[in-house]
Amino acid sequence: MRITRIDAIEVLDSRGNPTVEAVLQLEDGSEGRAITPSGASTGANEATELRDGDPHRYGGKGVQKAVGHVRGEIAAALVGKDAGEQRELDQRLRELDGTPNKSRLGANAILAVSIAYARAMAASRKLPLYRHLGGDEATVLPVPCLNVINGGRHADNTVDFQEFKIVPHHAASFAESIRMGEEVFHALKKLLHEQGLSTGVGDEGGFAPNLHSNEQAVELILKAIEAAGYKPGDDVALALDPAASEMWHHGRYRFFKSDQHECDSAAMTALWEDWLARYPVVLLEDPLAEYDWEGWSALTLRLGGRVELVGDDIFCTNPDLLRRGIREGVANSILLKPNQIGTVTETMDCAAEAKAAGYGCYVSHRSGETEDTFIADLVVALGCGHIKTGSGCRGERTAKFNRLLRIEHELGPRARFAGRGAFVR
Known part of the structure; x- marks a missing residue:
């Protein structure tokens, strides 16, 4: 199953701060969409949430860079390719980023694509997401x-x-x-x-x-x-x-x-x-x-x-x-x-x-x-x-x-x- 489209936009979380929404489409028309959340009290070893740092937009909290990575580098690497299983896609995303904490592309960009792919595959299999991820025993x-x-x-x-x-x-x-x-x-x-x-x-x-x-x-x-x-x-x-x-x-x-x-x-x-x-x-x-x-x-x-x-x-x-x-x-x-x-x-x-x-x-x-x-x-x-x-x-x-x-x-x-x-x- 090839990926035919990946896109992203800047949307808002529950605090009114920007975050990343990604959409991913497969060649059979199945589509997945995902929005990443954001923490306030965060652990020092969390994967990196990429923010723009531009004080003239959202007080520096904009995520246009992360959105751009989804639309640009991530889409270029995955669109037209057979993504395979979830593990294969996630491994490609990690390799593409190339850092131990996902700081280059941003964990907020990578996770949105990862979840969107899971949803697209569940839709393609005509299964609810919990069953696609957990199998028949997910009850x-x-x-x-x-x-x-x-x-x-x-x-x-x-x-x-x-x-x-x-x-x-x-x-x-x-x-x-x-x-x-x-x-x-x-x-x-x-x-x-x-x-x-x-x-x-x-x-x-x-x-x-x-x-x-x-x-x-x-x-x-x-x-x-x-x-x-x-x-x-x-x-x-x-x-x-x-x-x-x-x-x-x-x-x-x-x-x-x-x-x-x-x-x-x-x-x-x-x-x-x-x-x-x-x-x-x-x-x-x-x-x-x-x-x-x-x-x-x-x-x-x-x-x-x-x-x-x-x-x-x-x-x-x-x-x-x-x-x-x-x-x-x-x-x-x-x-x-x-x-x-x-x-x-x-x-x-x-x-x-x-x-x-x-x-x-x-x-x-x-x-x-x-x-x-x-x-x-x-x-x-x-x-x-x-x-x-x-x-x-x-x-x-x-x-x-x-x-x-x-x-x-x-x-x-x-x-x-x-x-x-x-x-x-």
């Missing part, structure tokens, strides 16, 4: 982890930790789970309003009130779970992403929004141990910084049998970093963000390597999201069992939920909801 629907209170770099408030999430795991289906999550979300909004707290939302659709402490965020969510008619822990659990790399300051952790105090890795680990004893937390993502490998190993030894410990910044969806983590006993799960690594194949290879080592996989959006629903199909294709794509509102977030509702409906009696068993401990 597991994930537990949605809804980010209902935003802090850190994702909100202009007094909360240090970046994401406080609800996990409606005690459900018979994804549809029931998302209903439970939305009911808690709206109960939380009502509770915040009654207490005179802001119900404005942050980058990912979660509420962003000014609070007295990080613990107050948890307490409010627990009250909202009960107000919605559910039992914390049994019906709806908690997940946290403090994004500790954003707090790392000269080898220590600085609470940069609340009381400005600092602590070391051992104290941060003790804090998380205390929270696990007091709150129904099933998942901790980035509880320590990406640079704190020694601290991560000690934390995993101490808490890894009690909670899913997800490495995001420390792994960056990178198989090399994941292998180091496996050797050093760091984390027991990995966050999968396709734009951290830059191609569909590398993302799926990272998931396969994690599963082979007994690690969990947790599929994720970015804070600068788009209406593209690729990760909804990806989480089903990989059978990961849980996904985060933001809160209970904003179209770029609910688009993923709606795609998963359609997939569940399409699968019918074959659909299986992952439930609490999706979480590693």
Whole structure:
């Protein structure tokens, strides 16, 4: 199957910043389209997002260079050629770029083409994308982890930790789970309003009130779970992403929004141990910084049998970093963000390597999201069992939920909801 057309344009993400949309067409007329997201709190080892740097356009954030690479060099190398399987196309893209972090052509350009090709091939095979990528056994629907209170770099408030999430795991289906999550979300909004707290939302659709402490965020969510008619822990659990790399300051952790105090890795680990004893937390993502490998190993030894410990910044969806983590006993799960690594194949290879080592996989959006629903199909294709794509509102977030509702409906009696068993401990 030859590629007959590749094109790209500059479009907008959920923050109103430019990003890349690519379209790819095959000789049978099948077409795929993809838009790449963008992160705010990013790992140091992520694949490079190419920006123009022209202060006269979008404050330097334009992506015309990346768009030009798709229209020019990438199109010239691939149009008219038999692209073969996804792995072959992604390998061609990596070789064409020629850098270890995709900095020449831009990971935002490369990923858009990679996903567009996957969609075009799925259309050519007359298969839904999740089945094209995952085969006939791709039938597991994930537990949605809804980010209902935003802090850190994702909100202009007094909360240090970046994401406080609800996990409606005690459900018979994804549809029931998302209903439970939305009911808690709206109960939380009502509770915040009654207490005179802001119900404005942050980058990912979660509420962003000014609070007295990080613990107050948890307490409010627990009250909202009960107000919605559910039992914390049994019906709806908690997940946290403090994004500790954003707090790392000269080898220590600085609470940069609340009381400005600092602590070391051992104290941060003790804090998380205390929270696990007091709150129904099933998942901790980035509880320590990406640079704190020694601290991560000690934390995993101490808490890894009690909670899913997800490495995001420390792994960056990178198989090399994941292998180091496996050797050093760091984390027991990995966050999968396709734009951290830059191609569909590398993302799926990272998931396969994690599963082979007994690690969990947790599929994720970015804070600068788009209406593209690729990760909804990806989480089903990989059978990961849980996904985060933001809160209970904003179209770029609910688009993923709606795609998963359609997939569940399409699968019918074959659909299986992952439930609490999706979480590693």
